Amino acid sequence: MADEQGMLEQFYQSAAIAERRISEERLDAALRNGIARGKQAKSRQRMKRITVSCAAAVLLMIGGAFAMNGLHFGNGIESASVHTAVNNQIPAYVYQLAGDKGMLREALDQGKYQVVEKSAAYDGYQVTVDGMVMDRKHLVLFYTSKGGSSGPIIPETPGLFTSAYDKLEFAPFIRYENRITGYYDGENYHDMLVFDTTGNESLPDEFYFAGKWGSGGPGSVQKFLEIKIPADTSKLAMLEQTMKVDKTLDFEGQKIKVQSVVQVPLRLNLNLDIDTANSKKIEQLLDWKLYTDSSGKKPLETMEVVPDQWMMSFLAPDYVKGEKLGLRGSWIVTEYTGSKKLVINTKERKILNAPDGRMKLHNIEKKNGFLRIEFSFPKIEPQMSGFVKNDGLLVDGKGIKHFVYDERGRKEDREDLNKLDLYVINIENLSYPQPLTFDFYEYPGDFIQHPFDLTIQ
Secondary structure, eight states, X not given: OHHHHHHHHHHHSSHHHHHHXXXXXXXXXXXXXXXXXXXOOOSHHHHHTOOHHHHHHHHHHHHHHSOOTTOOOOOOOOOOOTTOOSTTOOOHHHHHHHOSSSHHXXXXXXXXXXXXXXXXXXXXXXXXXXXXXXXXXEEEEEEEEEOGGGOSOEESSOEEEETTOOBOOEEEEOSSTTOOXXXXXXXXXXXXXXXXXXXXXXXXXXEEEEEEEEOSSTTOOOEEEEEEEEOOGGGOOOOOEEEEEEEEEEETTEEEEEEEEEEETTEEEEEEEEOTTOSSOEEEEOSOEEEETTTTTSOOEEEEEETTTTEEEEEOTTOOTTOOEEEEEEEEEEEOOSOOEEEEETTTTXXXXXXXXXXXXXXXXXXXXXXXXXXXXXXXXTTBOOOOEEEEEEEOTTSOEEEOEEEEEEEEOOTXXXXXXXXXXXXXXXXXXXXXXXXXXXXXXXXEEEEEXXXXX
């Protein structure tokens, strides 16, 4: 018995925290899902008699969903948010975040906002989920957080779980990593979180919102909070709308079909399909931009490019279905299939081997305590560069590896290099056995240009 209690104390620093922070309901759920599958007692005395192996399995199951170091579970406080009016009115900050138009504003105007007003608090941190807009695939949570002397706190590891604590498969949409994107009044911070389920996952009628909260900066003190949220199935919104395109672009025989644009909360997702009959593998879409009527000549901000799925995501919170879209661009880049090694004799100041003839040695000099190696690559367009990236190591003539500074190949703009991009690699100023070999994890194949301007819808 003492050993079993010691295991819990080791994980939670004291028996008091263990007893207070792991509810019987959560332990029962964990046991039902992977350990006993049989009848579980509900009393605290029965829990203390769980065998060592069973207790360890429970901790491992919970730890599989959350990192155990520094976890603090919310106490399930349920209270009306101080900034929420009576009669199920929507907080003012929700309207501010949703904007004057767009998918979220339409959902609010259609009465799809669900009041939640559930809170969790621990050791000076408090989080209240004021409300949400959701369907079965997408969830937008509106929350208020308070970090006391820590200032505004944001979720650093947000997660969604079933009522039985199985992890829901989802992809959070993060506008800007570890940045304050909502409203802070000096005491309370108001913001929203967007989750998209993945695969065949579907949001259930009841789920947990849980994760670590902190300031988001270096040395942030993280505390774990969780809130159980019931869904009102009579208020499910429509948070996904598809606009078919089905237009094919031809880049010298390399074909890409623009399949559709899908509107989801805050974004427009452009779905592409690469023709399997292409003779070359397409690796990058260089300057593809999406425009709306309201954005005019200014393109929507590109939030994400997913090459494996060939999906481009654009920030478009104000987009209203029916507005015309414009997709414009010129360039694609194909995969380079040869060796990506650059071999240089720095003493003789010459290239012995390069991926191809486009890479030229421009200069080698001693500067600021480093050996500075400059090489050039043809310029495509002024706004497009950074195609050549080193893996961070060099191998000398004896096979010894050395670290490289500016390992990505820092690009510099120089007026004397009219049609060339200059890349710089700094290495320690040593007497290296020659030659030196640099391996590049990114090196472009063919640049193929085909300007296009598609009107969508």
